[in-house]
Amino acid sequence: MHLDHTHDTTPAALGADARRPDGARRALRIGLGGPVGSGKTATVAALCRALREELSLAVVTNDIYTCEDAEFLLREAVLPPERITAVETGACPHTAIRDDISANLEAVEDLEDEVGPLDLILVESGGDNLTATFSKGLVDAQIFVIDVAGGDDIPRKGGPGVTTADLLVVNKTDLAPYVGSDLDRMAADAKAQRAELPVVFQSLRTGSGVQDVAAWVRAQLAAWTA
């Protein structure tokens, strides 16, 4: 008989417990949500490039009907393939990140089991609407990604994503002059909706804002491991 068999007798984790069954602290989980085409996958790719040298990273994608987001990340080679997992969501991306998070929990737990200790797991939602938010049972913090071309009235309209996300990223700022979006107005509306919660204006084309998003993630991680 083994005297020390805690590992064998501890069943799998249930939900968001900060400790894994073996007692180690699990990875920080950050969700990225937002409307279709706002640049969630590209933001994930940019974050991976910014952080992969200093952190052990993995990504879960939630495509609605293909593996395109996972394939994009693989093609861009932002991480080795074993660190990217796709979850299938049965036509309801918001259900898989909020109402029934079981498939996503499995994905994050399996990544930690299979690729070893991780510092950070990014969970990317399938493109959805302005009400889509992540369950606290799945992620520790969430980023909502909108873009200037989707209409500069989105921050004013609010909704749970814009209003409550821990970080709001307004993406594609380089397009603002071409689509007639008023960035100052978006910033003022976001401030009115979000009070002290942070907002980053980002352009992946020019690179502006990318380091601000990465710095926010680092701060989350510092708080998580403190």
Next chain:
Amino acid sequence: MSRAALLMLADGRFPAGGHAHSGGAEAAVKAGRITGAADLEEFCRGRLHTAGLVAASLAAAAVLRVPVRELDAAADARTPSPALRVAARKLGRQLMRAARAAWPSQELDAVAREFPKGAHQPVVLGVVARAAGLGASDAAHCAVYESVSGAAGAVVRLLSLDPFDASGVLARLAPEVDRVADLAVEAGRGAVVEGVGALPAASAPLLEIGAEVHAGWGVRLFAS
């Protein structure tokens, strides 16, 4: 027995992963075998008497304390399609997670430990039903009802079928659901005496073939 616990377990909103699965309906829709409410009813009737009966018998037997490992092997033997085996284990693992949070018990923990990647969903359903204070008939009803309600819900999304028509289909099938559940309880009792070999092995070859084809698609809405 708590009737409310039965309602919870049978509720499609119980967070146990079912929403991402179509019970073979997506493959059948693509193949032109389901085009409306009438086809859906026949498809569901087929599921009731094959996959539904087998799942409900496994669930009833699990409530009656037929050993989980034997039932899981019996489920494998009754599931030729590797894709369906994977789906059944995933759903079993997901149900186990939700159930351990809802009805904490040492028995559930023990099964979770023994099957870290999941046992077949109907077997888990039986174990969970017992942990929730339910009986074999409750578990069998849950399993049979799930075998048709998931497909009906998926077809509403896949074909933009009128949701009232889909509910009508389920209501018309209700007496048959009850009969199949009763048969399943008998089969579960039989397995207590004669072993898992006595459980039904009704098979739906098109569901198995469809699941394999579906698993190979590059673009799909549902996981199975």
